[in-house]
Amino acid sequence: MAFSxxxxxxxxxxxxLRATKIAVVVTLYWLISISMVFLNxxxxxxKELDAPVFITFFQCVVTVGLCWILKFxxxxxxxxxxxxxxxxxxRVSREILPLxxxxxxxxxxxxxxxxxxxxxxxxxxxxxxxxxxVLLSYAVLxxxxxxxxxxxxxxxxxGFWLGVDQESVAGxxxxxxxxxxxxxxxxxxxxxxxxxxxxxxxDGNIWKLSYYNNLNAIVLFxxxxxxxGELKSVLEFNRLTHLNFWGMMILGGVFGFAIxxxxxxxxxxxxxxxxxxxxxxxxxxxxxxAVVYSASSKSALxxxxxxxxxxxxxAYTWVKGLEMKKVEVPPETETTSSLKSKxxxxx
Numbered sequence: 001m002a003f004s005x006x007x008x009x010x011x012x013x014x015x016x017l018r019a020t021k022i023a024v025v026v027t028l029y030w031l032i033s034i035s036m037v038f039l040n041x042x043x044x045x046x047k048e049l050d051a052p053v054f055i056t057f058f059q060c061v062v063t064v065g066l067c068w069i070l071k072f073x074x075x076x077x078x079x080x081x082x083x084x085x086x087x088x089x090x091r092v093s094r095e096i097l098p099l100x101x102x103x104x105x106x107x108x109x110x111x112x113x114x115x116x117x118x119x120x121x122x123x124x125x126x127x128x129x130x131x132x133x134v135l136l137s138y139a140v141l142x143x144x145x146x147x148x149x150x151x152x153x154x155x156x157x158x159g160f161w162l163g164v165d166q167e168s169v170a171g172x173x174x175x176x177x178x179x180x181x182x183x184x185x186x187x188x189x190x191x192x193x194x195x196x197x198x199x200x201x202x203d204g205n206i207w208k209l210s211y212y213n214n215l216n217a218i219v220l221f222x223x224x225x226x227x228x229g230e231l232k233s234v235l236e237f238n239r240l241t242h243l244n245f246w247g248m249m250i251l252g253g254v255f256g257f258a259i260x261x262x263x264x265x266x267x268x269x270x271x272x273x274x275x276x277x278x279x280x281x282x283x284x285x286x287x288x289x290a291v292v293y294s295a296s297s298k299s300a301l302x303x304x305x306x307x308x309x310x311x312x313x314x315a316y317t318w319v320k321g322l323e324m325k326k327v328e329v330p331p332e333t334e335t336t337s338s339l340k341s342k343x344x345x346x347x
Contacts, residue, residue, distance in 0.1 A: 025269045029262045030282050036255035037119055037286060043252055044115035049237045051230040052111050055249070057221035059107075060214040062253020067211045084208045093212055095201045099194040100216035104224075106191050107217075109184035116177025117167075119290035120298075123283045124163035125181035127156055127309040130316050132189035140193060146323060152316035159308025166302040210260065276317040280310050 043055050067086060074083040110126060117125045131153045137143040145153075167173035195209070202208040225231055239245045267275045287306055291298055 022269050025262065025265045026278055029259075029266045029278065030285070032255055032258050032262050033279075033282055034286050034289065036252070036259055037114070037122065038290075039248065039252050039255060040111060041114055041119050041122075043248060044111055045118075048239070049233060051225075051233045051237075052115055053108060053221060053228055054225050054230045054234050055252070056108050056111050057218065057225060058249050059253040059256045060217045060221065062250055063214040063257045064211065064218065066254065066257045067207070067214075084205050086208065086211050088215075092201055093216055096198050096209070096212045097216055099191070099198050100213050100220065102187055102190045102194050103213050104217050104220060106184060106187035109180045109187055113177050113181040113184050116174040116180060118294075120287055120294065120296065121163065121167055121172075121177075122181075122290075123287050124160055124305055124309050125177060126184050126188075127160050127163075127313070128182055128185035129188040130313055131156055132186050133192065136189050136193060146319065148319045149316055149323075152312050152319060155308055155312030155315065159305045159310075159312060162301060162308065163305035166299055166305055170299070170302070206260070206264075277314060280314045280317075284310050 040055075044052055067083075070081060070083040071086050073081045113125050114122055134145045134149065134153055137145065164173065164178060199209065202212065234240065237245075263275065266278060270278070284306070
């Protein structure tokens with residue numbers, strides 16, 4: 001999706017104007033991303049509604065609905081809104097199905113991790129996506145990783161285990177949440193690999209892929225909700241008819257859709273490397289906000305674990321950026337890198 005751009009080249013823009021645009025885009029990314037995490041935590045932490053899969057399912061429904069709305073607006077205002085055609089093709093849907101299964105695991109286990117560990121420990125709880133990305137790149141794609149990148153992964157692993165230890169010492173550790181976080185991290189890495197494989201099916205269009213992915217997910221979520229018994233929990237929820245509840249649910253879906261757009265904007269106006277640095281800084285701010293909001297006290301080692309994860313992730317991004325400058329990077333590699341950045345932002 002894109003709104004019509006001005007014809008003036010970015011290079012001809014005054015520095016102040018370009019700096020202002022970057023500041024606005026980065027602020028928008030931070031605002032939407034942090035708001036989405038806190039809103040999801042609010043919805044998932046509801047003691048009266050234990051239905052995390054249903055909440056995830058509804059967010060997929062909102063995403064598909066927004067795709068249809070934007071498709072309509074692109075026809076109504078072609079000079080202002082640009083969105084791809086969404087004519088359903090069963091063949092495309094079938095070929096994307098393996099990705100959808102991984103996608104369902106990614107968003108479901110991320111939400112379950114958030115439900116059990118809370119916002120403060122969320123960054124550490126699902127910090128292993130970079131480590132899994134290195135392991136899977138070697139196991140599946142036979143791509144080796146430099147020693148410096150491996151050392152960065154070692155710092156991330158150290159931060160993860162120190163964080164788990166400190167949560168245990170504080171008596172607030174949820175092993176269920178930790179397991180969900182590890183599985184979610186694995187799914188994020190698998191999602192990047194499968195996305196690369198199916199992108200040609202949708203002509204490289206990320207919004208068309210998002211439409212088919214969420215549409216497939218809606219169909220697959222329905223029997224899953226029934227099997228897990230969440231339908232009964234939803235029907236017995238005493239605020240099911242309250243507009244405030246559905247307003248929050250819709251807003252969560254809107255944020256989930258919007259994060260993809262603002263991520264693409266931030267990469268466009270800065271770079272994938274800068275976007276990852278911004279995402280790391282955002283995670284740090286998110287953790288601080290969560291601790292302040294909950295008025296909890298954390299030990300120095302707990303904060304050290306968070307810093308190890310954030311520093312290790314930033315260092316890995318910097319190392320990979322330097323390595324990419326030394327060799328000519330294929331277009332599909334750059335696309336996959338950008339997609340992984342988006343996936344990390346969404347969850």
